[in-house]
Amino acid sequence: MNDSSPCLHPKFDAILVAGEGESSYKVYHEHKAFLEIEGKCVINYVIEALQRVDSIKDIYIVGLKDKLERTLRNAAVDSHYPKTIHLVDQRANLYENIFHTFLKTIPGGESTSITELEASRYRDKAVLIVPCDSPLLTPHEVEHFIHNCDMTRYDHVLGLTPEEILKNFYPQDNRPGIKMAYLHLKEKSYRINNLHLVKPLRITNREYIQKMYQYRYQRNFKNFIFFGLSLYGKTVVEHYRYYIGLQLCLLFSRLGWKIPVRHFRKWTPKRDLEQCISTLLKTRFMGLEVPYPGAALDIDRDSDYEAIKTRFNEWRANLIQSEHLLPHASEHLVTG
Numbered sequence: 001m002n003d004s005s006p007c008l009h010p011k012f013d014a015i016l017v018a019g020e021g022e023s024s025y026k027v028y029h030e031h032k033a034f035l036e037i038e039g040k041c042v043i044n045y046v047i048e049a050l051q052r053v054d055s056i057k058d059i060y061i062v063g064l065k066d067k068l069e070r071t072l073r074n075a076a077v078d079s080h081y082p083k084t085i086h087l088v089d090q091r092a093n094l095y096e097n098i099f100h101t102f103l104k105t106i107p108g109g110e111s112t113s114i115t116e117l118e119a120s121r122y123r124d125k126a127v128l129i130v131p132c133d134s135p136l137l138t139p140h141e142v143e144h145f146i147h148n149c150d151m152t153r154y155d156h157v158l159g160l161t162p163e164e165i166l167k168n169f170y171p172q173d174n175r176p177g178i179k180m181a182y183l184h185l186k187e188k189s190y191r192i193n194n195l196h197l198v199k200p201l202r203i204t205n206r207e208y209i210q211k212m213y214q215y216r217y218q219r220n221f222k223n224f225i226f227f228g229l230s231l232y233g234k235t236v237v238e239h240y241r242y243y244i245g246l247q248l249c250l251l252f253s254r255l256g257w258k259i260p261v262r263h264f265r266k267w268t269p270k271r272d273l274e275q276c277i278s279t280l281l282k283t284r285f286m287g288l289e290v291p292y293p294g295a296a297l298d299i300d301r302d303s304d305y306e307a308i309k310t311r312f313n314e315w316r317a318n319l320i321q322s323e324h325l326l327p328h329a330s331e332h333l334v335t336g
Contacts (some may be wrong), residue, residue, distance in 0.1 A: 011057040012146065012197065013015060013105040014050055018043055018063035018132040019090040019097045020030065025300065032133035032299045033063065034071060037309050042299065043068075043073045045135035049294075051083050052131055052139040055146040056128065060104060062088040062097045063132075095209050102200045118201050126151050133299045136315060140323045141292035145195050155202035155283045159195035161296040162188055162289060169307075169315065176307035178218035178297060179282055184249035185266040185273065190287070193295035204282030239276045242268045294319055 018033040027035060033043035043061075050059050061068055072079065072087075079085040088101045103109035106122050125329065128146065129187050130137075149157040163182055171177035182189040200206065245267030252260040270287065278285040297315070299305045308315070 009055065011055055012126055012128045013060060014056045014128040014130055015048060015098060015101050015105075016043070016050070016059060016061045016130050016132055017094065017097060018061055018068065021025050021065055021093050021097075024094075027299055027302055027305050031063075032305075033073065034067070035305055037135055037312050040075065041071050043132045044130065046130065046132055046137055046145060047077060047085070049137045049142060049183055050130065051106065053142045053146070055143055056083060057131065058084045058105070060086045060088055060101050061132075062101045063090050065089045069194065079226075081232075083180065090187070094204065098129060098294045099200055103175060114201075122169065123201040124199055126155075126197055126199045129194075129198060131194040131295065131298055134194070134295050134297060135299075135312070136164050136294040136297045136319060138294045138319055138323065139216065141290065141294045141307040142195070144292060145288065145290055145295075146197060147294075149197040149292075150286075151197065151199070153284065154286045156196065156198045156281070156285045157283070159289050159290045160190035160287045161193045161293055162190055162291075163335070165291060165293050166191060166296060168318070171307070174311050176303070178304050179306050180296070182253065183246060183249060183273075184253065184268075186266050186269040189265075190289070191296045193290060194298065195290070195295050199283075202283055205280065208281060239279065242273050242276050246273075292319070 014186065018031070020031050024031065026032070033041065035042050047059065047061075050056055067283075068087050070103065072085070077085070086104065088104060089095075091097050091100055102109070103117075104273075105127060106112075106117065109122070112120075130142075138176070145159050151157070160183070166178075166180055169178050169180075170181065180191050182191050203209075245264045248264045249261050249268075252258075253265070274286050297308065299308060
């Protein structure tokens with residue numbers, strides 16, 4: 001369910017995740033959303049981009065509410081125009097932050113049982129999940145992503161940025177850049193850009209999302225083996241094969257060993273991985289290739305922040321210029 005008829009131009013509420021839980025990474029001992037670039041907090045760049053996307057209805061920001069209020073007030077952000085901005089106090093973890101914020105987008109959602117909501121028209125309500133640490137996110141990229149998500153066939157669509165689009169942002173010629181990790185699939189390598197269009201009530205195994213998030217930076221080989229077993233179960237051997245293949249590709253890629261990467265990536269065709277995730281979460285999942293790099297240029301470590309801060313104006317100008325060279329979907333941007 002959306003806020004307008006599918007034959008018109010559907011609008012979705014957006015949830016901007018800025019929680020400061022134990023599993024959230026800090027850069028220079030600060031939450032990434034509140035780092036400054038060109039005198040402005042990173043989260044304010046993301047808000048500005050979302051405010052210009054016509055496909056977005058209201059914006060919900062979840063995190064430390066007092067800190068968010070101060071940040072928006074100091075930047076003179078209008079919380080009523082062009083979008084209404086709602087601030088939501090954070091919960092214990094990422095999953096609770098997203099799901100309880102989603103409930104706030106439903107009239108009476110917090111006081112209604114999940115069973116009742118799953119049997120109501122809101123079971124098909126989709127929301128856009130957006131990261132707080134991608135200051136180079138553009139309205140065109142978000143609009144393109146939303147426009148190309150087929151929410152009649154899928155319940156959860158995740159944005160994927162191809163490796164070849166991101167190579168211009170690597171360190172080069174003694175200039176700083178971002179070193180990125182990829183999902184090395186059989187067809188090509190992708191970076192997860194953390195844009196999600198999702199129907200939360202259509203994901204049966206929602207609790208698995210938090211487990212996967214907690215282990216996303218797993219380095220210990222024994223731990224990631226046990227994590228895979230706990231996630232997939234010992235009986236789902238073919239699904240576990242995809243997980244091992246992805247982890248081995250990630251390991252060999254870090255070591256610069258291209259031959260084993262080329263071998264093990266064959267274990268994981270994109271469609272098979274999508275079906276694996278669909279089975280795991282008990283939903284209909286797909287990864288959508290997005291030809292824009294902004295959302296994937298997030299801040300994961302100190303060096304990423306330094307690179308983006310140093311080359312921000314250059315990269316931003318290049319992104320705006322390159323958008324005009326790519327074929328656009330039917331985009332609706334707020335210009336007022």
